[in-house]
Amino acid sequence: MKSYKEIRQWLYLETQGIHKGDVYFNIVYVLAILNGTPESIAFKSVETMALSMSRLKKEIKKAGTLIKTVPVNNIEFIKNANGETIDKHSAGIVDEGVEIISSTNLLNLLQFENKKRKRNQTKQNYPYQYITFGEIERKSDGNVFLSLLRTQYDIKGYGYPNGLLEKPSEPITPPSLNVLREKAKLIAQDDDQIIKIGPNEIAFGLRTNRPKHAELYLSPSLHDQLYNYYLSGQKYDLSNRKKSIDEIVKSTPKVTDYTIHNNLTDTWDMSSDDIAAMNNKLKRDVKNIAAQAKKIIKSVSDSEVHSKHELIEAQRRLASIRSLVKKAKEQNQIDSSIADQIDHLSNQY
Incomplete structure (x- = not known):
């Protein structure tokens, strides 16, 4: 008999043991909650926290919150009318298992985040406006740029999975940031396709967890070129x-x-x-x-x-x-x- 039962997507009920009756949240759902995200995507276009998955795990550690890893064969997943598992992404994490957080630990994490001091920006005019994780807009012309890290997230399929949390891609050899940077420089057609922007040039408003160092940002067309290059070469x-x-x-x-x-x-x-x-x-x-x-x-x-x-x-x-x-x-x-x-x-x- 399985020890956990999925009671709705990304929510699990423990059915055996001393913690029987406890409810747990899939870690990607925790990320969605902290970023103020609709349940259908793991990152939102306008969020308040701007947390990536790796930064979320750092916040969890700072808050003293515990992540529990459950083998997929220990979870009874919800199935559709055809008998197929709906959350194929979570059910497919065979080697690592599904990372979950109890409702109590999630409350502790939320309280820890809410106690954070808001960082006010004193400067009045910033050339760039923060939009979402790894995405900024240049105020002078409205052009959008995406960070190198965000581009890597999209290529790996971590950035914006659909409602079933299925990754859009799974390259055999995902590019490192260094490889991606060199490839971007190689195929860029003009200087405006790659820009280096420091956090003091971006209007973040009251958003927390801002970048601490200058980052490379790419134009959408260059982002798409890299995305297509890596996926067409490996996915297909x-x-x-x-x-x-x-x-x-x-x-x-x-x-x-x-x-x-x-x-x-x-x-x-x-x-x-x-x-x-x-x-x-x-x-x-x-x-x-x-x-x-x-x-x-x-x-x-x-x-x-x-x-x-x-x-x-x-x-x-x-x-x-x-x-x-x-x-x-x-x-x-x-x-x-x-x-x-x-x-x-x-x-x-």
């Missing part, structure tokens, strides 16, 4: 597909294979040069077809990767819309029924 395993095509090219038969096999060499009114020319033409034609096939494979794969990325971005924007509508509703700036309709239409579930 293009090398194997191209290898298969190359093997077909190598195995293409020659005209002489048929003539010799069927004893037609002497009956054909063709010289050896003519046969050699036919062989070369056949070889060229097959190579040209193979080259076109490879081109199509890469084009389709890049397009699909970009579409996935656009979907993730759309999910974040929908969350931002819901946040703005909620705020307008609370301040009586929008009709309540219209606000509810917008919230329903923009909901990702």
